[in-house]
Amino acid sequence: MEINEQKKVVEKLRTELKEISEDQQLLNEKLKNEKRRLLIKQKKELDKKKIVLKNKKAVKEKEIHNQKLVLNEKKKALAEIKKETDTINEQKKINEKLRKESKKTWNLQQQLNENLENINTKLSKNPQIEKDVNSLLLEKRERRELLNNSKKELDKENELINNKKMVKEKEIYDQKEILKEKEKVLAELTDKIEKGEEQFLNEKNEQKMIIKKLRKEAKEIDEAKQQIIRKLMEIDVKLSKIPNNKNNPNSLEIIEKEILLTKRKKELDKEIVVLKNKKQIKNKEIRDQKLKNRRAMAISFMKKALKLEVKKNNKTQSILENITNLKLTDEEKKILKEIVLNLKNDVKENGLKKEEKLLKNKTRNKGRNQNQNQEYNKALIQKEFREYRKCKFINYISFSILKNKNENKNENENEIDNKNRNDNDNDNDSDNENNNDYKINEKEKVLKLEKQLHQFEEELEYLNETKVIYNKLLKSQLKSKFELKIKRKGLRDKLKQIQLERSELKEKLKETNPENKLKIEKQQEKLKNLQVELKEQIQQLISEKKQQRNERKEILEILNQFINQKEILRKVKITYTLYNHYINSVDKKLVQEVQEEDDEKKENEKKIEREEEEDKKEKIKPENKSKICVQTGRFYSIHAIVRMKQRNITMSMVENAIKRGNKKSSHGNWLYIDPISQVIVVMSKDSGIVITTMVKNSIITIDEKKFPILHKVLKKFQIKVNVVGEKEKIIYKTLKMKEKKKKSVKHKFYTNEDDIF
Structure with missing residues (x-):
């Protein structure tokens, strides 16, 4: 009886061991998943910090650029x-x-005085001469007065010029000093930027070191x-080796060994629990560090917002003091909400003003090209969305600051829902209660979608990591495939040589002596x-090739899972944006963006299908090079093709000009202008002839006798025209000649430019 009871105890212990092994497997899987999630979260935080630093660097570069522009103006x-x-x-x-001329006049005056003295002597004799x-x-006195007046005016002008010169020299000196000061400021800014980059690198290295330490500790725990686990396996092996014979005299010793092993196993299980607790503590430390970093960012942002309104409200000073400790009263919380709402309204008003400017610009720029207007509108819309995201960021920060430290996530969500419901009941009338309940239900949907989004994103990141690994495996397998081919070729060549040698030996046997x-x-x-050995080696290589093929199929299936997961995530994102838009009553532009992205993708798919159809049509091989070539139903003259080759103009550029360009017709002639590529296509029909000539800021040579209408049209559009001489005449083939020779001659069609030239 005692032996049977002991056997039952042993069986119970074995069942417990099996359960313990199953629990260990589950624990190992959970540990792996936790490691992956931790690594993914750490990568996300590092990427966010990189983006913030890049934005700071871009702002500083813009400031330096503006200062350089000011210097250029000066x-x-x-x-x-x-x-x-x-x-x-x-x-x-x-x-x-x-002055030189005045000296000459003075010399002349002296000569005149001498002459006058001589004349006076003579005048004493003759009264008429007096x-x-x-x-x-x-006359002489009048001239002297005129000269004196002119000298005075010149002196005044010289004084004014000298004064102006002195003033301008002072201005130049002052501006040079200002330029020197600004150059010093620029040098200081560049030094600050370099120091900021060094600090960023140092912080990054410190974070890497912390992560390495945590990973080492996790590895030690895993080891x-x-x-x-190895000890447990050894215990299981020992238990399996224990015999179950009833008549064995040493049965009591065996049972004692089993009991000791079970006790050891329980002790090991306790050690596993202790290790789990250590790992949980470390995970909590990592989370606390992340929360500290986020709170520090939020506090710095809110301080900047509050400093702007310190002058308006004296209460904001107490908020600034209490933000760091997260000890805010109800009144201070209300003031914070008001500040955030004011900032949000200011940003919205700026967005409305920009929309008005957009409408004015659209009315002014009617003459512009359609493509330019589209790009301009997209740029303005992107700016508005950036401002909207700022408002959203402010709301998120204010919400995160007002949370308590020790509350759980689920409790916070329930409190927020209750607050929103109470506020809506007090403020709104009985008519709006149904709408509020509907919005609350939709908020719950949004929370579920958020959880799904996070799950999908984590899975996607894990798949991205696996994708890189599997791509490397594929490359290595392709290399091994190539090596296997080379080996098989070498072995087959050896087999052929052996067969030849054997055939030669058979012939020798017939002729040789005994x-x-x-x-x-x-x-x-x-x-x-x-x-025989070579054949076995070849069979081994074939089996390896089959194994690699099966492995490749499995890898490709895993990569297809990645593609499917990506599509699911895209759909979830679209639904999340639509729900969030409806609940928070945001501008309709987010929904438009999502719809525009879908429309653009559909249009791109249609364009790809059209291009494939055109490629299939253009895959006709040329049979003979005639003087006229055809592409998609249009005739191109040899003269036009030569010009295309000289100016590096392709057939696709001409087709785009005819499709997109502005069409102008007069008397059976067409002129297409593509403003993007600046290609002009002229088409005319004179006596059944179809001509196309491509121009890019160059001269067209046209025979006036053969094509009088086209000659007149080109004069109207102010394009240079030259009349062709006898030697430079170009041979054009008419459609009428082509119709006559259809029965005897098969015309060939050219699609590729290489075949034409």
């Missing part, structure tokens, strides 16, 4: 000042010339677990053995 002003100084120097040269002399003296037959037979046996 350099231009200095150049203008130099021009003015040059004009002043020219005026000085003119003044020197005038009268003439008096008249001359009067300890593995050792425990003494040499023994040697030849030994050689044949060696060759047979080699042949």
Whole structure:
């Protein structure tokens, strides 16, 4: 009886061991999943920090660029000042010339005085001459007065010029000093940017070191677990080796051994629990560090927002002091909400003003091209969405600051839902209660969608990591496939050589003496053995090839799972954006973006299908090079093709010009202008002839006799036209000639440019 009871105890212990092994497997799987999730979250945080630093760097680069523009403008002003100084120097040269002329006049006056003295001596003798002399003296006085007046005016002008010159020299000196100061500021800014980059790299390295330490500790924990598991396996092996014979005299010793092993197993299970608790503690430490970083960012942002309104409200000073400790009263929380709402309204008003400017610009820019207007509108819409996201970020930060530290996520969500319901009941009337209940139900849907999104994103990131690994495996397998092919070729060549040698030996056996037959037979046996070994090696290579093929199929199936998961995530994102848009009463532009993305993808798919159909049509091989070539139902003259080759214009550019371009017709002629590629296509019909000529800021040569209408049209559009000479005449083939020769000659069609040229 005692032996039966002992057996039952042993069976119970074995069942417990099986259950323990199953629990261990589940624990190992959970540990692996936790490791993956932790690594993914750490990567996300590092990517976010990189984006923030990149944005800061871009802002500083913009400031430096603006300062450089200001410096360039001041350099231009200095150049203008130099021009003015040059004009002043020219005026000085003119003044020197005038002074030289005044000296000449003074010399002439001295000569006149001498002549007058001589004349006075003569006048004393003749009274009539005195009268003439008096008249001359009067003229002389008038001229002197004019000269004196002109000298005074010149002196005044010189004084003004000198004063202006002094003022401008002072301005130039001041501007040079300002430029030097700004250059110093630029140098300081560049130093700050470099220091900021160094700090970022140091912080990054510190974070990497922390992560490495945590990983090492996790590895140590895993190694300890593995050792425990090995010991458990050894215990199981020992238990399996214990015999179950009833008549064995040493049965009591065996039972004692089993009991000791079970006790050891329980102790090992306790050690596993201790290791689990250690790992949970470390995970909590990592989460606490992340929360501290997020709270620090939120506090810095809210401080900047509050400092703007310190002058308006004195209560904000107490909020600034209490934000760091997260100890806010109800009144302070209300003030925070008001500040956030004011910031949000300011951003919305700026967005409405920008929309009004957009409408004005659209009315002004009617003459612009359609493609340019589309790009301009997209850029403005993107700016508005950036401002909207800022508002959303402010709301998120205010919400995260007001949370308590020790509350769980589920409790926070329930409190928020209850607060929203109470506020809606107090504020709204009985008519709006049904709508609020409907919105609350939809908020619950959004929360579920958020959870799904996070799950899908984590799975996607894990798949991305596996995708990289599997791609490497594929590449390695392709290399091994190539190596296997080379080996098989070498082995087959050896087999052929062995077969030839055996055939030669058979012929020798017939002709040789009986003494040499023994040697030849030994050689044949060696060759047979080699042949068998080579065949076995070839079969091994074939089996390896099949294994690799099966492995490749499995890898491709895993990669297809990645594609399917990506499509599911895209659909979930679209539904999440639509629900969130409806609940928070956001602008309709988010929904438009999602719909526009879907429409663009559909249009791109249609374009790809059209291009494939056109490629199939253009895959007709040329049979003969005639003087006219056809592409998609249009005739191109040889003259036009030569011009295309000279100007590097392709057939696709011409087709795009005809499809997109602005069409202008007059008397059976068409002129297409593509503003993007600046290609002009001219098509005309004169007596059944179809011509196309491509122009890109160049000259067209046209025979006026053959094509009079086209010659007139080109003159209207102000394109240069030359009349063709006798030697330079171009041979065109008409459609009428083609119709006559249809029965005897098969015309060939050219699609590829290489075939044409």
